[in-house]
Amino acid sequence: MDNRVDRTAPAVEPAPLSRDVPATRHSRWRGRLILAVLIAAGLGAGWYWWTRPAAPTAGRSGAGRSSQLPPQPVGAATIDKGDIRIVLNELGTVTSLDTVTVQTQINGQLTEVAFQEGQLVKKGDFLAQIDPRPYQVALEQAQGQLAHDQGLLQQAQTDLKRYQTLGRQDSIAQQQVDDQRFLVAQYTGSVQTDQGAVDSAKLNLVYCHIVSPIDGQIGLRQVDPGNYVQTSTASGLVVITQMQPISVVFAVPEDNLPDIVQRVRAGATLSVEAYDRANVRRLATGQLATLDNQIDTTTGTIKLRALFANPDGLLYPNQFVNARLLVDTLHDTVRVPVPAVQRGEPGTYVYVITSDNTVSVRPVKLGPTDGGYMAVLSGLQPGERVVTDGTDRLRDGAAVTAPAPGEAPVLRRGQSGQSGQSGQPGQSGQPGQAPAEPGQRPDGQHGQRHQQPAP
Numbered sequence: 001m002d003n004r005v006d007r008t009a010p011a012v013e014p015a016p017l018s019r020d021v022p023a024t025r026h027s028r029w030r031g032r033l034i035l036a037v038l039i040a041a042g043l044g045a046g047w048y049w050w051t052r053p054a055a056p057t058a059g060r061s062g063a064g065r066s067s068q069l070p071p072q073p074v075g076a077a078t079i080d081k082g083d084i085r086i087v088l089n090e091l092g093t094v095t096s097l098d099t100v101t102v103q104t105q106i107n108g109q110l111t112e113v114a115f116q117e118g119q120l121v122k123k124g125d126f127l128a129q130i131d132p133r134p135y136q137v138a139l140e141q142a143q144g145q146l147a148h149d150q151g152l153l154q155q156a157q158t159d160l161k162r163y164q165t166l167g168r169q170d171s172i173a174q175q176q177v178d179d180q181r182f183l184v185a186q187y188t189g190s191v192q193t194d195q196g197a198v199d200s201a202k203l204n205l206v207y208c209h210i211v212s213p214i215d216g217q218i219g220l221r222q223v224d225p226g227n228y229v230q231t232s233t234a235s236g237l238v239v240i241t242q243m244q245p246i247s248v249v250f251a252v253p254e255d256n257l258p259d260i261v262q263r264v265r266a267g268a269t270l271s272v273e274a275y276d277r278a279n280v281r282r283l284a285t286g287q288l289a290t291l292d293n294q295i296d297t298t299t300g301t302i303k304l305r306a307l308f309a310n311p312d313g314l315l316y317p318n319q320f321v322n323a324r325l326l327v328d329t330l331h332d333t334v335r336v337p338v339p340a341v342q343r344g345e346p347g348t349y350v351y352v353i354t355s356d357n358t359v360s361v362r363p364v365k366l367g368p369t370d371g372g373y374m375a376v377l378s379g380l381q382p383g384e385r386v387v388t389d390g391t392d393r394l395r396d397g398a399a400v401t402a403p404a405p406g407e408a409p410v411l412r413r414g415q416s417g418q419s420g421q422s423g424q425p426g427q428s429g430q431p432g433q434a435p436a437e438p439g440q441r442p443d444g445q446h447g448q449r450h451q452q453p454a455p
Helices: 021-051 133-168 174-208 254-265
Strands: 075-078 080-095 099-102 108-113 126-130 209-211 216-218 238-241 246-253 271-275 282-291 301-308 320-337 342-344 347-353 359-363 365-370 373-378 385-389
Touching (some): 080 365, 246 254, 246 320, 271 301
Antiparallel strands (some): 075 385, 246 301, 320 373, 342 347, 347 359
16 A cells, blocks of 8 residues: 555645634633632631630630639538448348248048138147047057056066965975066066057047147148148148248358458347348348358358348248348548549549639548448548539639538539539439529430549
8 A cells, every 4th residue: 555645635724723712721720710719718717717726615624724714613512520331232032940841740631721821820729630530549449458468467467476475485386486477577568569559549649630830821721621641742731931030141242251250259239131122122120140151162152141020021931132231330430422422534533622612633542332421531531522513514723613501502504513423424412403404414414525634
């Protein structure tokens, strides 16, 4: 193929450029310029808001900025001294001191039942009757055999006396005297056997009349009158359970054993209260009776038994209860209300109200808790005031306004009034808390995260 260009062909002139091309390029550059201006304006505004002085807030202000905030209304309490009880709250089981399954000791027909289900009986009360006629007949037969053998014995004894007299006179052989003596011994044994048979028959007649072996409450009847009962029946006639007094068996950790043993050996009577499963209603009050003689190695606990008079019968065998053992009472001990205690980075601490109406974070070492108070081992002195309500917005050095003792705090809009302990709602330390403001959650929280105070 010839690639040469035909130079004789007329040259094709290029098409003229459109007049709209310059206008399009101008519009494109103008749009880019506007976009760059807007981006620069946005960056400038962002830089301004980022670098402008931050307004002091309760969440980010430190000790220096807290002084710029208005005083925060809080609830307060004064540290005092009082009694703190050391109480062990453990799950226990009500156990009867005596439970008896009443069974027949002889075989026979049950002719009478003299008890009602659920009845309270005393020891010796009549319960049931078994037909005594077969055993009465057996008694008469034993008595007849006894009388027969007693006559033979008397006859043999009389002959023995006669033979002994004749033997001393050499009228009879000594062997005859000895034989008669042995015959008297045989009849004596027969009489003793007959007497045992008579006593056994009389005892069977006693067994026909069934009485209660203990004081207690009768359960559900296991057999009806007219049935033939036997000594091999495992269920028995009825079960009697002692209800007064009654005991509660519960287990305590072995770590608490030295304190309990020390108190018991000192002669102290340790009080025990039994509460229902919800640990709300007190059922009975008793005292510690005894301790088990060994520790359970599988659980690391030791069993204790407490006795209760149970006059109202509220404790039932096999009932689950909460046993509260009063180990000791700390008298004249510095104590703090539970709502005042906070937990965070410093550990356990409180907000102490200083003389210039500011708060100071004070780490404290706490002891046992009793009701609404906790024992203070170190960190607080009687007479100091601590914040019990409205601690969620406080920081070290914050200014506060606390009401007078007995006066309820007035919380302003936006303040929680709940104690922030480990990010959880606290407990109100003052009655008469102000109602929730519009937009505030029912629990007094505002949704912000509780921040730990800077120590």
